[in-house]
Amino acid sequence: MATVTPTNAKYEAAAQRSGAPPAKAAASMMTAEKSTASLDDLGKKLGEPLPFIKVDSEQDLYALEAYRQDYASYRLGAMKGAKGERPPSEAKIYADLATANKALTDALAKVSELQQTTRDLEAIRAAYATRDENLDGRQREARSHLRDALYKRQDAKLRRVETAMRDVLGKAAKGHIEASTYHFTTGAPVKTDVLVARGVVKAPEHAAFEIIPKTAASSPIFVFTDETVNGLYGERFVDGFRRLGYDVTKIVVPDGEDAKTLDVFAELADKVLSIGIDKHSILISLGGGAVANVCGFIASTLHRGIGLIHFPTTLLAQCDASISHKQAVNAPHGKNLVGSYYAPLKIVVDPDVLVTLDDWLLPDGFGEIVKHALCQDTDVLLKMLDDHDGDLLDLDFLERAVRRTIELKCEVIDVDPKEKREAVVLIYGHELAHAIETVSHRPGSLCCLSHGQAVAIGCVVSARVSVALGCCDSSVVQRTIDLCEKYHLPTTVPPDQSIDAIMRALRKTKVYTTEGCQFALLERVGRLFNVDGEYHLPVDDAIIREATEATMAAPGTVILGAGSSGFLRRNKKPSRADLVEAADKNEPGAGWTLEGNAPHAC
Numbered sequence: 139m140a141t142v143t144p145t146n147a148k149y150e151a152a153a154q155r156s157g158a159p160p161a162k163a164a165a166s167m168m169t170a171e172k173s174t175a176s177l178d179d180l181g182k183k184l185g186e187p188l189p190f191i192k193v194d195s196e197q198d199l200y201a202l203e204a205y206r207q208d209y210a211s212y213r214l215g216a217m218k219g220a221k222g223e224r225p226p227s228e229a230k231i232y233a234d235l236a237t238a239n240k241a242l243t244d245a246l247a248k249v250s251e252l253q254q255t256t257r258d259l260e261a262i263r264a265a266y267a268t269r270d271e272n273l274d275g276r277q278r279e280a281r282s283h284l285r286d287a288l289y290k291r292q293d294a295k296l297r298r299v300e301t302a303m304r305d306v307l308g309k310a311a312k313g314h315i316e317a318s319t320y321h322f323t324t325g326a327p328v329k330t331d332v333l334v335a336r337g338v339v340k341a342p343e344h345a346a347f348e349i350i351p352k353t354a355a356s357s358p359i360f361v362f363t364d365e366t367v368n369g370l371y372g373e374r375f376v377d378g379f380r381r382l383g384y385d386v387t388k389i390v391v392p393d394g395e396d397a398k399t400l401d402v403f404a405e406l407a408d409k410v411l412s413i414g415i416d417k418h419s420i421l422i423s424l425g426g427g428a429v430a431n432v433c434g435f436i437a438s439t440l441h442r443g444i445g446l447i448h449f450p451t452t453l454l455a456q457c458d459a460s461i462s463h464k465q466a467v468n469a470p471h472g473k474n475l476v477g478s479y480y481a482p483l484k485i486v487v488d489p490d491v492l493v494t495l496d497d498w499l500l501p502d503g504f505g506e507i508v509k510h511a512l513c514q515d516t517d518v519l520l521k522m523l524d525d526h527d528g529d530l531l532d533l534d535f536l537e538r539a540v541r542r543t544i545e546l547k548c549e550v551i552d553v554d555p556k557e558k559r560e561a562v563v564l565i566y567g568h569e570l571a572h573a574i575e576t577v578s579h580r581p582g583s584l585c586c587l588s589h590g591q592a593v594a595i596g597c598v599v600s601a602r603v604s605v606a607l608g609c610c611d612s613s614v615v616q617r618t619i620d621l622c623e624k625y626h627l628p629t630t631v632p633p634d635q636s637i638d639a640i641m642r643a644l645r646k647t648k649v650y651t652t653e654g655c656q657f658a659l660l661e662r663v664g665r666l667f668n669v670d671g672e673y674h675l676p677v678d679d680a681i682i683r684e685a686t687e688a689t690m691a692a693p694g695t696v697i698l699g700a701g702s703s704g705f706l707r708r709n710k711k712p713s714r715a716d717l718v719e720a721a722d723k724n725e726p727g728a729g730w731t732l733e734g735n736a737p738h739a740c
Contacts, residue, residue, distance in 0.1 A: 262553050266560045267668045268661055277661065280608030285669045287676045291653040298652065328481040332461060332544055334537070339371050339424070339449060339488045342378035349486065350384060350420055354445060357418040359386045360410055362433040364393045367425045367451050370494050375424055375449075387413055395579065395701070397428045398467045400476060407436050420445035420483070426452035427459025427589065431474070434465030438480035446482040451491045453503020453536065454590050457510075457543040460485055463555065472576050472646040479556070487544070489537040498700045500530045504625040505590025507539055509597055510546050512618060513566040516664030518542055523621060530625070562673035563666055565649070566658040570686065571596030573643035577635050578699060585632035586701030594627035595689065602685035603677055604659040609667040617663055630691035632699070637686050641679065649674070655682060 270278055338345050350359065359379065363372050368390050379386045389406065391397040410421075421444065423433035430448050437446035450460035466477025492500075511520040519542045526535055547564065554561035575592035578585055587595075601618045604610045619629045631640070649656050656674040661667040669675060691697060 262549070262560065266666065266673075267671055268665065273661070276608045277610070277667075280667070281669055284607065284609075284667075284675050288669055288672060291651075291676045294653050295651070328463075330463065330481050330483065330485060332485045332487065332548060334487045334489070334541060334544070336488055336490045336537075338486060339451070339491050340374055340378075342375060343381045344378075349447065349484065350379065350382075350422075351418075351445065351483065354418045354420050355383065357385070357416050357420070358414055359384050359420050359422065360413075360415075361386060361388045361422045361424055362391060362406075362429055362436075363388065363424040364391050364397065364426070364429050366393055367429070371424065371451070371491065391425075391429060391432065394426075394428050395468065397432050400467060400469065403432055403435060403467050406432065407440060410436065410440060415440060415444065417441055417444065420447060422447045422449060423460070424449045424451060425455070426450065427455045430455055430460040431466055431477075434480060434482065435467055435477055438465050438478040443480065446480065448482050448485045450485070450487060452495060453492055453500055453540070454506060454588075455503075456487045456489070456492075456540050457503055458506035458547070459589075460487075461544055461547050462551070472643065473572050475646070475648075487540060489533055489540060492536055493531065493533065495531075497531075498698070499588075501626040502588040502590035502700055504530075505588075505593040505622075505627055507543050508621050508625060508627065509567050509593055510543050510563070512597060512601075512621065512663055513658070513660060513666050514546050514550075514563045514664065515542070519546065520621075520664060523625070559671060559673060562658045565674075566660075566666065567593050567597035567600050569596065569647070569649045569655065569657050570599040570640070570644065570682070572647045573640050574631055574635065575701075576643045576646075577639050578632060579701060583632075583699075584634060585697045585699040587628075587632070587697075588700040591628050591700055594622040595629060595631055597622065598629050599631075599682075599685050599689050600657060601660060602688055603657055603681055604661075604667065606681050606685060607659065607677070609659045610662050614660055614663055628697050629689075630695065630697070631686065631689050632697050633691045633693050633695050635690075637683055637690070640686060641683065644682070654679065657682075 270281070273281065333347060335345065335347070338349075342349060361372075361376055361379075363375075368388070372388060372390070376386050376388050389409065391402065391406065396402070419441075421433050421437040421440075423430040423446075427450075430450060434446055434448070437444055446465075448455075448460040450456045452459075460482075463479050463481040464474075464477060465480050466474035469475040507519070508523065511523050519539070522535075522539060522542065526532075528535065530536075550561040550563055553559075557564060571589070571592040574595055575587050575589060577583070578587040578592070597618050598615065601610075601615045605612050605615060622629050644650055644655060653676070655677055657677045658673055659667040659675055659677075666673050667675070
């Protein structure tokens, strides 16, 4: 027990007067004295032993804690020249601890989520890539051959780049002008919602979900549509948004590929700017793939990017062209050569609008659906296509096919947005398709192919290339032909095209590099061939020529092209004699003069 000295008598008296425990009264009295005493006197006072210390007394322990806090507060104020503060209370400490624990829990949950995402990505990639032990002997030999070819091309590219770099490095960065370096990072991932809803095009004001963001309520909105779709849905669609209170301007573009030119792009961009937009404006495409492409490219460039929403109205657009963050227009050298990667805010798919499609436009969309079935999904989509024996315009069947194709495309875009690995499935058959389609749109061509028609032909060529390289057995070719023919798609190259013209056009496409062309190849129906996780594989021009020659139609074969510049789109009805006369030429690819009797497609 501590000794009570005479100097502590006043603290005892204070305790008796207040009726408080002695230790608490002493602490309170010392705190009051501290507020009036000089620093020196206070230092002496606080340096004295605390009175009435009884180690077994709760009151004395309270006094000890009060004394410690007062002393710490005094020392903090004396040293820093500021009023000292008591240490945080126990309640605050526990509150801070709870906050820190919640932040830790949230961080651990985020780590777990990212780990799961990584595992999911690895699982998806493992599902697409077949191991060596699961290939037959010929396929393992093909993989070894393609691996050597892939490494050879990579080495050739590396040598080419290194040679150029040596020439540049000998002169670059050798001057006397110094620079300071700063850094910034851009490009957060963007999520695009794809919504499937029947009836929304006819009455967007009745949608149970938000279409245009509320932030654009006071901003100019533009709807891009083509001549055909405008006559069917244009006014009703625009009026629906106007009834919701939006300021909407409608812009009508030419039908089909005629809208996807640099001249049309410049004209439309200038028109939008002249009317006026702001950073929250939204561009909406209502139409097929061509409308979506040109509208998307304009949205990606104005104000360095404004809001974009797609309402695809053709089967091809609902399954492929609009379900994408790729926006582009054509150049004189080929398709989709000028464009950007730009994610739409939303894509709204309404299967009901398919009932107004011309019959010849349905097979155009099935070109992309068949592609997905052949290289990505046998369990659901291929079985669906095999089992269907009704009308192609069966809306329930079309909706199921559209939904499944969207699921498949979203799956690979999510893990490989730049189409470097698993998403190479999206360009299967497109290597030759773009070249064949470009050649078919030349002046004088009678068979002007639609994109879906060209993809179907390209799938047949790619199947033949796969067989030639030993990646799959020959039955894949006939399986491809049978499926394409069931859905009214051509399986041969129009006879008026020449292989030389196709190979020249191929060199202008995105799949051709200085070292040669790259193809997506089949391992079997429903699965792409891969080499060490690479799906875009090198193919020699000689093999491409051979496969294309085997796919050429015989002279005199009539193929009704459904291209947007062709007879069917222009509602022309050439006679069979005209078609045969135009197709049966001694010199394929020569085209026809404007003085000829056969009507011209392009």
